Amino acid sequence: MSVGRSCDVVIVLELLSKLVHIVQLPLSKMNDQLNKTIQQWLPFGRPNGQQQLELINKPATTQKSMWLRSKPKIEVQVKEEVRMVASSRSVKAEVYGTVYFILEQDVDCSHSIRLELGFSKLPGIPSALFHPSVIVHWEKTNCTINIQQLLEKTFPLCHYNFTLEVPPIQPILKIRMEELGKVSIFIQLHISATTRNTLNRLEIRLPMPTGNRIARILAAVSPGLVSIVKDGSLLLWNLSPLSSSSNSKLKEDMTLSVDIVMERLDASLANAQALITFTSASSMSGAHLSLLQPTEFKLVSTSELKSSSYRVLNQDATDFV
Numbered sequence: 001m002s003v004g005r006s007c008d009v010v011i012v013l014e015l016l017s018k019l020v021h022i023v024q025l026p027l028s029k030m031n032d033q034l035n036k037t038i039q040q041w042l043p044f045g046r047p048n049g050q051q052q053l054e055l056i057n058k059p060a061t062t063q064k065s066m067w068l069r070s071k072p073k074i075e076v077q078v079k080e081e082v083r084m085v086a087s088s089r090s091v092k093a094e095v096y097g098t099v100y101f102i103l104e105q106d107v108d109c110s111h112s113i114r115l116e117l118g119f120s121k122l123p124g125i126p127s128a129l130f131h132p133s134v135i136v137h138w139e140k141t142n143c144t145i146n147i148q149q150l151l152e153k154t155f156p157l158c159h160y161n162f163t164l165e166v167p168p169i170q171p172i173l174k175i176r177m178e179e180l181g182k183v184s185i186f187i188q189l190h191i192s193a194t195t196r197n198t199l200n201r202l203e204i205r206l207p208m209p210t211g212n213r214i215a216r217i218l219a220a221v222s223p224g225l226v227s228i229v230k231d232g233s234l235l236l237w238n239l240s241p242l243s244s245s246s247n248s249k250l251k252e253d254m255t256l257s258v259d260i261v262m263e264r265l266d267a268s269l270a271n272a273q274a275l276i277t278f279t280s281a282s283s284m285s286g287a288h289l290s291l292l293q294p295t296e297f298k299l300v301s302t303s304e305l306k307s308s309s310y311r312v313l314n315q316d317a318t319d320f321v
Contacts, residue, residue, distance in 0.1 A: 071298040074113070075102040076157070078287045078301070081308040084167045088315040093164035095284045096308075097126075103153040113147040114292040115299075117158075121286030128160040144292070160285070168195040168284060168305070173206075173274045174316035181265055182218065187237065187256040187274060195305075196250050198282040202239040204256070205275045208232070211266030222256035232263055273311045280305040 022033050077100040084093040099117070103109060119126060119141050130136050134157065135146040145157065170190040178184055187204060208214060214232040224239035237256050262269075283303040291299040 071296060072107040072109070073104050073298050073300055074291060075104075076100065076115075076289045076299065076301045077102065078283050078285075078289075078303040080283050080285065080287075080303075080305045082164065082168065082284060082305060082310065083308050084164075084310045086167075086171055086312040088313075091167065091170070093167040094161060095164055096159070096161045097283070097285060097287065098159050099157040099287065099289070101131075101147075101155055101157040103150065105153060109150050109294075109297075111294045113150065113294065113297075115145040115147075115157075116142060116290045116292055117145055118142040118288050119285045120288060121284065122162060126160040126162040126285065128158050130158040131155055134158075162285065164284065166192070167310075168192050168280070169276060169278065169307075169310075171204075171274065171276055171312040173272075173312045173314050175269060175272055175314045176316055178259070181262050183260050183262055183265070183269070185235070185256070185258050185260065189254045189276070191250065191252060191254065193252075194282050195278075195280050196252070198280045199242050199250070199278060200240075200281065201277065201279040202242060203277045204237040204239075205277070206235040206237075206272060207275070208234065209266070209268040209272055211264060212269045212272075213263040215261045215263035218259040218261060220256070220258040222258070223254060226256065226258055228260075235260070270314055272314050276307055276310045276312070278307050278310075 019034075019037075022037065025033060078097065079100065080095050080097040082093060082095050084091065086092075122141060125138060125141055130145070133147065133149065133151055133155075135148065137144045137146075168191070172186070172188040172190075174186040176184045176186075185206065187206075189202075189204075191199075212233075214228050214235060217226065217228060220226040222237065224237060227236050227238070228234070229236050235258070239250075239254070242250075281303060283305055287303070289299065289301055291297060
């Protein structure tokens with residue numbers, strides 16, 4: 001924005017300089033002098049043409065024009081979903097990711113765009129499907145992406161997926177029958193260090209299978225909040241909300257031990273599954289992008305990981321008949 005001298009601003013400043021002297025006059029003379037000054041400079045509420053002409057003819061002080069301009073921005077969003085099923089026999093986990101390319105709507109780009117995409121946490125190349133408008137060249141675990149003609153300003157750059165040997169949260173669920181309709185539930189979450197430091201939501205839901213209903217909680221030992229919802233058909237363990245300060249208090253192993261009394265109890269409780277919902281600001285793949293061309297653009301990158309169908313089966317069903 002060019003900064004220049006405004007005639008209207010100068011008129012206001014001149015008026016202020018005169019008002020400084022007017023307010024020092026006795027009250028009887030102040031009103032009269034104030035009316036004369038306003039009529040002289042602003043007759044009928046408009047600047048006097050003669051006064052404007054005098055101000056315009058005054059030599060203006062030399063001022064340099066300043067231009068404030070930021071680099072046009074390219075935003076890249078890495079969004080991943082992790083799915084897992086854990087039982088006493090096996091753990092199966094997979095990650096499905098998408099890289100979104102976003103260019104500001106008011107920015108025109110006639111240049112070809114070159115990006116470099118890498119996966120720092122993976123030993124090899126994941127299965128990937130790229131947008132048809134891009135040209136891809138792989139070299140080990142990195143690839144160069146060329147966008148020759150930008151037809152859209154927001155589109156999925158690529159989709160990819162890979163299998164996880166070690167999931168970010170490794171859960172254990174044990175449900176045991178006790179005397180007089182009492183049931184003991186034990187849940188343990190082994191959280192990796194990277195995930196623990198970047199979690200912003202963590203919630204565990206234990207739906208009761210058909211034919212089972214919780215009457216009340218006898219005792220609960222755990223961090224967070226434990227509650228019964230949906231008329232006793234769901235046990236909820238909530239560790240949210242999380243922040244950088246609360247994340248430091250998360251332990252590597254988070255446990256819940258709760259004793260409940262069942263209003264209705266059925267053997268199908270042995271088949272209960274706990275659903276784990278979480279979001280994190282760290283990707284499992286370590287996907288990262290750098291902008292090679294054009295250099296006048298600025299690259300902004302964000303990552304998000306969330307769970308999807310992340311569940312653990314009861315691993316202690318021997319007490320149920």
